[in-house]
Amino acid sequence: xxxxxxxxxxxxxxASENAWITADTVWPxxxxxxxxxxEMLETRKKLHHGKYLPVNVxxxxxxxxxxxxxxxxxxxxxxxxxKRYTIALEVLGAxxxxxxxxxxxxxxxxxxxxxxxxxxxxxxxxxxEDVEMTxxxxxxxTSQTISLLDPYTASRPVALPVRGKACLHxxxxxxxxxxxxxxxxxxxxxxxxxxxxxxxxxxxxxxPDAWRCPRCRxxxxxxxxxxxxxxxxxxxxxxxxxxxxxxxxGGGVRAIVVNPDGSWAVKDELAGGGGGDRAGANAGGGGGxxVNPKKKVIEVIELD
Ligand SMILES: [Zn+2]
Numbered sequence: 648x649x650x651x652x653x654x655x656x657x658x659x660x661x662a663s664e665n666a667w668i669t670a671d672t673v674w675p676x677x678x679x680x681x682x683x684x685x686e687m688l689e690t691r692k693k694l695h696h697g698k699y700l701p702v703n704v705x706x707x708x709x710x711x712x713x714x715x716x717x718x719x720x721x722x723x724x725x726x727x728x729x730k731r732y733t734i735a736l737e738v739l740g741a742x743x744x745x746x747x748x749x750x751x752x753x754x755x756x757x758x759x760x761x762x763x764x765x766x767x768x769x770x771x772x773x774x775x776e777d778v779e780m781t782x783x784x785x786x787x788x789t790s791q792t793i794s795l796l797d798p799y800t801a802s803r804p805v806a807l808p809v810r811g812k813a814c815l816h817x818x819x820x821x822x823x824x825x826x827x828x829x830x831x832x833x834x835x836x837x838x839x840x841x842x843x844x845x846x847x848x849x850x851x852x853x854x855p856d857a858w859r860c861p862r863c864r865x866x867x868x869x870x871x872x873x874x875x876x877x878x879x880x881x882x883x884x885x886x887x888x889x890x891x892x893x894x895x896x897g898g899g900v901r902a903i904v905v906n907p908d909g910s911w912a913v914k915d916e917l918a919g920g921g922g923g924d925r926a927g928a929n930a931g932g933g934g935g936x937x938v939n940p941k942k943k944v945i946e947v948i949e950l951d
Contacts, residue, residue, distance in 0.1 A: 648739040648855075649708055650701040651681070651688070651715075656731035665813040665866040667735070669859075672699045675732055680718035683707045701737065739855050742869055744826060751809070751822075752873040759877035760909050763793070763817055790906045792914055795882065797821040798861045799828060804891050804899055808878040811860050811867035817905075819875050820861050829853040881911060 654670040661667045674690035681688040683704050690702055707713075717734070742750070754762065795804045798820050808819030858868040885891045885900050890913065892899020902914040 648703065649705045650703045650737050650739065651683070651734060652701040652737055653678070653690075653699075653732050653734045656733045661733070663813070665811075665871070667733075668866040668868065669864070672701055673732070674699050675730070677720055678717060678732075679720050680716075682714075682716040682718075684709060684714055704736070741852065747826070747869045747872070748822075750869065752812070752871075754873065754876055756876040756880055759875045759879075763791070763875070763877055763905060764907065764909060790904045791817060792902050792904050793878065794818045794902045795878070795885075796901055797824050799824050802892070804882060804885075805878075806882075808875040808882065809867075809872050810875065811863075811865050812871040812873055813865050814860055814863055814867070816862050818862055819878055822872070822874075825861060825867075829857045885913075 652672050653674055654667065655673055657666070657670075661670070678690070681690055681702075684707050686707050688702050688704070690699070715734075715736075795808075797803050797805045798818070803821075803824075805819055805821035805824075807822040809822045809825075810816070810819050859865065860867045881903060882891065890900050892901075900913050903911045904914045905911045
Protein backbone atom coordinates (compact mmCIF):
# COMPACT_ATOMS: atom_id res chain seq x y z
CA UNK A 648 0.00 0.00 0.00
CA UNK A 649 1.33 3.43 -0.96
CA UNK A 650 0.05 6.72 0.29
CA UNK A 651 0.93 10.41 0.13
CA UNK A 652 1.14 12.45 3.24
CA UNK A 653 1.89 16.12 3.82
CA UNK A 654 2.95 17.52 7.20
CA UNK A 655 4.15 20.83 8.52
CA UNK A 656 7.91 21.02 8.40
CA UNK A 657 9.01 21.58 11.98
CA UNK A 658 11.68 24.08 12.95
CA UNK A 659 14.95 22.20 12.49
CA UNK A 660 13.37 19.39 10.55
CA UNK A 661 12.13 15.97 11.54
CA ALA A 662 14.54 14.74 14.18
CA SER A 663 13.57 11.12 13.74
CA GLU A 664 11.28 8.80 11.86
CA ASN A 665 9.20 8.84 15.02
CA ALA A 666 8.67 12.59 14.63
CA TRP A 667 7.32 12.12 11.11
CA ILE A 668 5.06 9.26 12.12
CA THR A 669 3.39 11.18 14.90
CA ALA A 670 3.06 14.42 12.92
CA ASP A 671 -0.46 15.36 11.85
CA THR A 672 -1.32 15.18 8.18
CA VAL A 673 -2.20 18.56 6.70
CA TRP A 674 -3.02 19.61 3.15
CA PRO A 675 -2.35 23.36 3.17
CA UNK A 676 -4.48 25.79 1.13
CA UNK A 677 -1.38 26.97 -0.78
CA UNK A 678 -1.45 23.67 -2.64
CA UNK A 679 -3.98 24.12 -5.39
CA UNK A 680 -3.66 20.76 -7.09
CA UNK A 681 -1.86 17.46 -6.78
CA UNK A 682 -1.54 15.13 -9.71
CA UNK A 683 -0.10 11.67 -9.54
CA UNK A 684 0.71 10.14 -12.92
CA UNK A 685 -1.71 12.56 -14.51
CA GLU A 686 -4.56 11.74 -12.15
CA MET A 687 -5.92 14.56 -9.99
CA LEU A 688 -5.87 13.68 -6.30
CA GLU A 689 -8.50 14.88 -3.90
CA THR A 690 -6.95 16.10 -0.71
CA ARG A 691 -9.27 18.84 0.49
CA LYS A 692 -12.14 16.46 0.98
CA LYS A 693 -10.04 14.06 2.94
CA LEU A 694 -11.23 15.28 6.29
CA HIS A 695 -12.09 12.78 8.92
CA HIS A 696 -13.01 13.84 12.46
CA GLY A 697 -11.58 17.25 11.61
CA LYS A 698 -8.28 15.80 10.49
CA TYR A 699 -6.76 15.57 7.06
CA LEU A 700 -6.10 12.10 5.77
CA PRO A 701 -3.29 10.64 3.70
CA VAL A 702 -4.16 9.90 0.08
CA ASN A 703 -3.95 6.32 -1.08
CA VAL A 704 -2.15 6.22 -4.44
CA UNK A 705 -1.61 2.47 -4.67
CA UNK A 706 -3.88 2.03 -7.67
CA UNK A 707 -2.20 4.89 -9.54
CA UNK A 708 1.30 3.55 -9.09
CA UNK A 709 3.02 2.09 -12.13
CA UNK A 710 6.29 0.43 -12.90
CA UNK A 711 9.13 2.73 -13.84
CA UNK A 712 8.89 6.47 -13.37
CA UNK A 713 5.99 7.92 -11.45
CA UNK A 714 5.23 11.62 -11.71
CA UNK A 715 3.95 13.74 -8.85
CA UNK A 716 2.90 17.25 -9.87
CA UNK A 717 2.04 19.79 -7.22
CA UNK A 718 0.34 23.05 -8.10
CA UNK A 719 0.99 25.94 -5.75
CA UNK A 720 -0.66 29.31 -5.49
CA UNK A 721 2.34 31.63 -5.56
CA UNK A 722 0.35 34.82 -6.14
CA UNK A 723 -1.63 34.78 -2.96
CA UNK A 724 -0.83 37.29 -0.28
CA UNK A 725 0.85 34.82 1.93
CA UNK A 726 2.67 36.26 4.89
CA UNK A 727 6.44 36.29 4.67
CA UNK A 728 6.51 33.73 7.45
CA UNK A 729 4.74 31.17 5.32
CA LYS A 730 5.00 27.71 6.73
CA ARG A 731 7.03 25.00 5.11
CA TYR A 732 5.70 21.56 4.40
CA THR A 733 7.02 18.11 3.69
CA ILE A 734 5.36 15.64 1.39
CA ALA A 735 6.32 12.00 1.48
CA LEU A 736 5.24 8.80 -0.18
CA GLU A 737 4.80 6.20 2.54
CA VAL A 738 5.19 2.54 1.82
CA LEU A 739 3.10 0.34 4.07
CA GLY A 740 3.70 -3.31 4.68
CA ALA A 741 1.92 -5.92 6.73
CA UNK A 742 2.98 -8.21 9.52
CA UNK A 743 1.15 -10.96 11.30
CA UNK A 744 0.69 -11.21 15.03
CA UNK A 745 3.21 -14.03 14.94
CA UNK A 746 5.87 -12.15 13.00
CA UNK A 747 5.50 -9.17 15.35
CA UNK A 748 6.20 -11.46 18.29
CA UNK A 749 9.20 -12.95 16.55
CA UNK A 750 10.68 -9.60 15.61
CA UNK A 751 10.31 -7.83 18.94
CA UNK A 752 13.41 -6.05 20.16
CA UNK A 753 14.57 -8.09 23.12
CA UNK A 754 17.32 -6.49 25.14
CA UNK A 755 19.02 -8.47 27.90
CA UNK A 756 17.91 -8.14 31.50
CA UNK A 757 20.79 -5.82 32.50
CA UNK A 758 20.15 -3.68 29.42
CA UNK A 759 16.49 -3.33 30.32
CA UNK A 760 17.34 -2.56 33.94
CA UNK A 761 19.84 0.10 32.89
CA UNK A 762 17.27 1.56 30.55
CA UNK A 763 14.81 1.90 33.42
CA UNK A 764 17.42 3.39 35.74
CA UNK A 765 18.64 5.83 33.12
CA UNK A 766 15.17 6.80 32.03
CA UNK A 767 15.31 9.54 34.55
CA UNK A 768 14.48 12.49 32.38
CA UNK A 769 12.67 14.51 35.01
CA UNK A 770 9.36 15.61 33.66
CA UNK A 771 7.69 18.81 34.76
CA UNK A 772 6.53 18.52 38.32
CA UNK A 773 9.15 15.91 38.99
CA UNK A 774 11.43 18.45 40.54
CA UNK A 775 12.23 16.56 43.68
CA GLU A 776 14.00 13.91 41.67
CA ASP A 777 17.69 14.22 42.38
CA VAL A 778 19.51 13.61 39.14
CA GLU A 779 23.23 13.18 38.84
CA MET A 780 25.42 12.38 35.88
CA THR A 781 27.79 9.45 35.94
CA UNK A 782 29.64 8.08 32.94
CA UNK A 783 27.34 9.81 30.48
CA UNK A 784 24.45 8.06 32.11
CA UNK A 785 21.78 9.95 33.96
CA UNK A 786 20.95 8.17 37.17
CA UNK A 787 18.29 9.04 39.65
CA UNK A 788 19.23 8.74 43.24
CA THR A 789 15.60 8.32 44.17
CA SER A 790 13.56 5.22 43.73
CA GLN A 791 10.90 4.98 41.04
CA THR A 792 7.49 3.45 41.01
CA ILE A 793 6.55 1.32 38.01
CA SER A 794 3.00 0.21 37.44
CA LEU A 795 2.66 -3.43 36.45
CA LEU A 796 -0.97 -3.04 35.45
CA ASP A 797 -2.02 -3.00 31.85
CA PRO A 798 -3.19 0.55 30.96
CA TYR A 799 -6.32 -0.65 29.16
CA THR A 800 -7.85 -2.71 31.91
CA ALA A 801 -6.06 -1.07 34.85
CA SER A 802 -6.69 -4.28 36.76
CA ARG A 803 -4.70 -7.03 35.12
CA PRO A 804 -0.93 -7.26 35.32
CA VAL A 805 0.81 -7.02 31.97
CA ALA A 806 1.83 -10.39 30.56
CA LEU A 807 4.44 -9.25 28.05
CA PRO A 808 5.68 -5.79 29.11
CA VAL A 809 6.61 -3.63 26.12
CA ARG A 810 7.23 0.01 25.27
CA GLY A 811 8.07 1.93 22.14
CA LYS A 812 11.70 2.71 21.48
CA ALA A 813 10.89 6.39 21.77
CA CYS A 814 8.80 6.10 24.95
CA LEU A 815 10.26 8.04 27.86
CA HIS A 816 7.99 6.60 30.54
CA UNK A 817 8.84 3.57 32.65
CA UNK A 818 5.39 2.04 32.87
CA UNK A 819 4.97 -0.70 30.26
CA UNK A 820 1.88 -1.90 28.45
CA UNK A 821 0.84 -5.41 27.53
CA UNK A 822 1.55 -6.44 23.96
CA UNK A 823 -1.35 -8.82 23.46
CA UNK A 824 -3.91 -6.44 24.90
CA UNK A 825 -2.53 -3.67 22.73
CA UNK A 826 -2.67 -5.75 19.55
CA UNK A 827 -6.14 -6.91 20.47
CA UNK A 828 -7.61 -3.43 20.72
CA UNK A 829 -6.21 -2.10 17.43
CA UNK A 830 -9.14 -1.12 15.29
CA UNK A 831 -9.40 -2.83 11.94
CA UNK A 832 -9.04 -0.52 8.98
CA UNK A 833 -11.99 0.12 6.74
CA UNK A 834 -11.61 -0.58 3.04
CA UNK A 835 -7.95 -1.19 3.29
CA UNK A 836 -6.72 -3.79 0.87
CA UNK A 837 -3.33 -5.35 0.88
CA UNK A 838 -1.33 -4.73 -2.25
CA UNK A 839 2.14 -5.66 -3.22
CA UNK A 840 3.97 -8.68 -4.43
CA UNK A 841 3.16 -11.10 -1.64
CA UNK A 842 1.25 -11.07 1.61
CA UNK A 843 3.34 -11.73 4.69
CA UNK A 844 3.87 -15.32 5.79
CA UNK A 845 0.99 -16.50 7.88
CA UNK A 846 -1.44 -14.09 6.25
CA UNK A 847 -4.94 -15.47 6.19
CA UNK A 848 -6.98 -14.24 3.25
CA UNK A 849 -9.90 -12.18 4.42
CA UNK A 850 -8.61 -11.53 7.92
CA UNK A 851 -8.81 -8.04 9.29
CA UNK A 852 -6.04 -5.52 8.84
CA UNK A 853 -5.41 -2.89 11.47
CA UNK A 854 -5.30 0.77 10.64
CA PRO A 855 -1.76 1.97 9.87
CA ASP A 856 -2.16 5.02 12.11
CA ALA A 857 -3.38 3.06 15.11
CA TRP A 858 0.15 2.26 16.26
CA ARG A 859 0.30 4.74 19.09
CA CYS A 860 1.49 4.09 22.62
CA PRO A 861 -1.47 3.75 25.01
CA ARG A 862 0.50 5.69 27.61
CA CYS A 863 2.17 8.53 25.68
CA ARG A 864 0.67 8.39 22.16
CA UNK A 865 4.19 7.93 20.80
CA UNK A 866 5.24 5.82 17.85
CA UNK A 867 4.93 2.13 18.67
CA UNK A 868 4.94 0.51 15.24
CA UNK A 869 5.96 -3.15 15.50
CA UNK A 870 9.57 -2.53 14.54
CA UNK A 871 9.90 -0.08 17.46
CA UNK A 872 8.49 -2.37 20.16
CA UNK A 873 10.92 -3.23 22.93
CA UNK A 874 10.35 -5.97 25.47
CA UNK A 875 11.34 -5.03 29.01
CA UNK A 876 13.36 -8.03 30.17
CA UNK A 877 13.77 -6.57 33.65
CA UNK A 878 10.04 -6.28 34.24
CA UNK A 879 9.51 -9.65 32.59
CA UNK A 880 11.81 -11.13 35.24
CA UNK A 881 10.03 -9.21 38.01
CA UNK A 882 6.67 -10.50 36.78
CA UNK A 883 7.93 -14.07 36.62
CA UNK A 884 9.22 -13.89 40.18
CA UNK A 885 6.00 -12.39 41.49
CA UNK A 886 4.06 -15.10 39.71
CA UNK A 887 6.19 -17.83 41.26
CA UNK A 888 5.55 -16.31 44.65
CA UNK A 889 1.83 -16.20 43.91
CA UNK A 890 1.73 -12.43 44.32
CA UNK A 891 0.47 -11.63 40.86
CA UNK A 892 -3.23 -11.01 40.33
CA UNK A 893 -4.97 -13.45 38.02
CA UNK A 894 -6.60 -12.78 34.68
CA UNK A 895 -9.65 -11.36 36.33
CA UNK A 896 -7.47 -8.87 38.17
CA GLY A 897 -7.62 -7.89 41.77
CA GLY A 898 -5.57 -8.87 44.73
CA GLY A 899 -2.22 -8.92 43.01
CA VAL A 900 0.73 -6.61 43.08
CA ARG A 901 -0.09 -3.39 41.27
CA ALA A 902 3.28 -1.69 41.22
CA ILE A 903 6.88 -2.08 42.22
CA VAL A 904 9.48 0.35 43.45
CA VAL A 905 12.85 0.20 41.73
CA ASN A 906 15.83 1.56 43.63
CA PRO A 907 18.77 3.36 42.04
CA ASP A 908 20.93 0.26 42.52
CA GLY A 909 18.54 -1.86 40.49
CA SER A 910 16.98 -3.67 43.42
CA TRP A 911 13.21 -3.61 43.63
CA ALA A 912 10.36 -4.27 46.01
CA VAL A 913 6.63 -4.58 45.87
CA LYS A 914 5.02 -1.20 46.36
CA ASP A 915 2.86 -1.09 49.44
CA GLU A 916 -0.69 -0.25 48.61
CA LEU A 917 -1.53 2.72 50.75
CA ALA A 918 -5.16 3.08 49.81
CA GLY A 919 -5.99 -0.59 49.98
CA GLY A 920 -9.74 0.00 49.94
CA GLY A 921 -9.78 2.11 46.80
CA GLY A 922 -7.52 -0.27 44.97
CA GLY A 923 -9.63 -3.23 45.86
CA ASP A 924 -12.77 -1.55 44.62
CA ARG A 925 -11.32 -0.77 41.24
CA ALA A 926 -9.96 -4.24 40.79
CA GLY A 927 -13.28 -5.68 41.86
CA ALA A 928 -15.18 -3.67 39.30
CA ASN A 929 -13.16 -5.22 36.54
CA ALA A 930 -12.91 -8.67 38.01
CA GLY A 931 -14.14 -11.42 35.79
CA GLY A 932 -13.96 -9.19 32.78
CA GLY A 933 -10.93 -11.01 31.52
CA GLY A 934 -11.93 -10.96 27.88
CA GLY A 935 -14.34 -8.09 27.85
CA UNK A 936 -12.25 -5.36 26.38
CA UNK A 937 -12.47 -6.16 22.72
CA VAL A 938 -9.39 -8.26 23.13
CA ASN A 939 -9.04 -10.63 20.27
CA PRO A 940 -5.76 -12.47 20.51
CA LYS A 941 -6.57 -14.42 17.38
CA LYS A 942 -6.27 -11.39 15.15
CA LYS A 943 -4.03 -12.45 12.34
CA VAL A 944 -2.88 -9.55 10.28
CA ILE A 945 -1.39 -6.33 11.42
CA GLU A 946 -0.71 -3.41 9.17
CA VAL A 947 2.67 -1.80 9.51
CA ILE A 948 4.04 1.43 8.21
CA GLU A 949 7.45 1.30 6.69
CA LEU A 950 9.05 4.43 5.41
CA ASP A 951 11.57 4.52 2.64
ZN1 LIG B 1 4.85 5.49 25.31
